[in-house]
Amino acid sequence: MKKWAFFIFSLVQLVLLVGCTEKSFKPIERDQNFVASLNIQEPSLDFIDEQGNGIATWLLDKAYSGAILLGDDRVLLYGHQLNEIDVYTLSTGKKLYSKKVQLGSTNAYYAENRKQFFITNSKTNTVTSFDEEGNELATQKLGNYPMSMAAYKDKLYVINYKDTKLSVLNIENLEVEQEWPIQKSSHGIAILEEKNELWIGGHGEGSKPNNSVKKYDLITGVKHGEIEMPLMPVGLTKTKDAVLVVSHGRNELYVADFDGNVKWQQEVGANPFVVNQFKDYIVVAGYDDHTLYFIKEGQVKKTVDVGKGAFQLLVREEKM
Template sequence: MRKILDLLFLSWILVACSDNSYNSIDSSTDFVASLNTLDSSIDFISKDQEVIETWKLDAAYTGFTLVLNDYIFLYGYSLDRAELIQLSTGKKITSFPVHEGTTFAYAVEDTIYVANGKENTVTSFDIKGNEIAKADAGRYPMSMIADEQYLYVVNFKDTLMSVFSLGDLKLDRTWNIPTSSHGLYLNGDELWLGGHGAGSQPNKVIRKYNLVSGELQGEIEAPMMPIDFTDTSDGNIFTVSHGSNNVSEFSKDGELLSSIKVGANPFSIKAFEDCIVVAGYDDHQVYFLQNGKIIEKLKVGKGPFQLVTREVSK
């Protein structure tokens, strides 16, 4: 009888330890969060540029996105389920049946759009994990961005962009783009597109497309492999080029305003408070920039790959 009770107690301990809840993040706290893919962790960094919380994750997540300011949607390419975690409680709320191959997720209010590079599909879900709509895309859909009507999807291993209506994911049109494109920014009636480049020809331009026609309207020279964008309250646009460890600042017209070397193999860039924040994947640092200069660098988990921000007051 004692052995049975001991086994029951051990089982209870194991179940309790696998609850998979995390320390909560107060709903009034502004933060920039770094998903570190080499040690499966998330570091939450305050506006004072200090790590205020670290979550040790339970699976090989490769990306995340912020949903409704109080949820983090976590996914992994090798995982058949994604998780929605509530920040204010630290608890897992919903599991999503996304299938293996998730490459990217993008949230518009309470709808989450998930790209799958194995199935070549885009699927929309509500926050309860229910599928709303599903559509075929090109080969290896990845980067996504949305305006009031449409979801723009870059097919990384293809030469087209898919443009879907937001509600039912009906394919509205496709555009011709270079293969290995990545990184999107909406600039008025233009869509700016970055990319890695293919084979021995690394990409060194940002392409500007007309949002309605999809026609190429021009190119902006940029350091090698511009792959992510952000903007600031003054209207300037920043891009990070991971092939050259460079952050460039442009006006809305595409004029180069500043350029600086930052980090080692940076993949992600965000505006936060009055800073530009960059994740250095190979040196495990998050960098804070102001006025074209590095003002702080912070050691985080291994392999900071993606950043998300929350500014509650905005």
């Protein structure tokens, strides 16, 4: 009887131990370059090397809708319908910490020079700053549905997606310093310090889809002009010598110089939302065909199948 009781007790302890153990994933070596695809239809992270080979797939158990890298060895995951964010260490595959947040997280942005990240929220219409340990620093009320973000020097720029203004904040205390008039449903942002400009894309509204990327003076917010890039240019990424733009309404990739001249364009992917630079490749994620396209010299050199709903691309490269 005593042996049976001891067996039951040990079994219960084992079940409790297993139940309390955090889920962990395959570690990613610290010196491993990768492009990672966050897939949101069946949440997962696919890590791909420069040869197009799979390094690891993290099958996620929450409805994450976004992710960012915090430095070189951490990834932050958030979801619009989740009330907490999770931060994992890549080199161990283990969760570092979780932080309670309010429902409605729309975007996250990491300012490496400040070692801080920022989260926008569509339910509270706020942006909140955190240090790398997840401690809340400041919160600011913004316009309707803040989402796209970028930082430059001591300013944080936030597009209010369902509003007609872009908010310029002091990055230290998040006080609003300026508000620029912009088109409603704007989305996608890139800062070109070489031209003292900020570029934004967008979906457009209803029967009037957006067909261009707008250029604004980085200091005054005065509009400098538009670059025709039909249809619905929403994914913008600046590289050392170009701006990459994907227009998901026409499955088109545009590559423009800093003056706004389109150097070349190419149809690629099915409903792409995001583009990034990885080594010598431009990488486009097809949301509907669950495929990454590796493009070099204007040609698709290889394709890689990933999980369903490729929505964001995270890039880590060894710093030279």
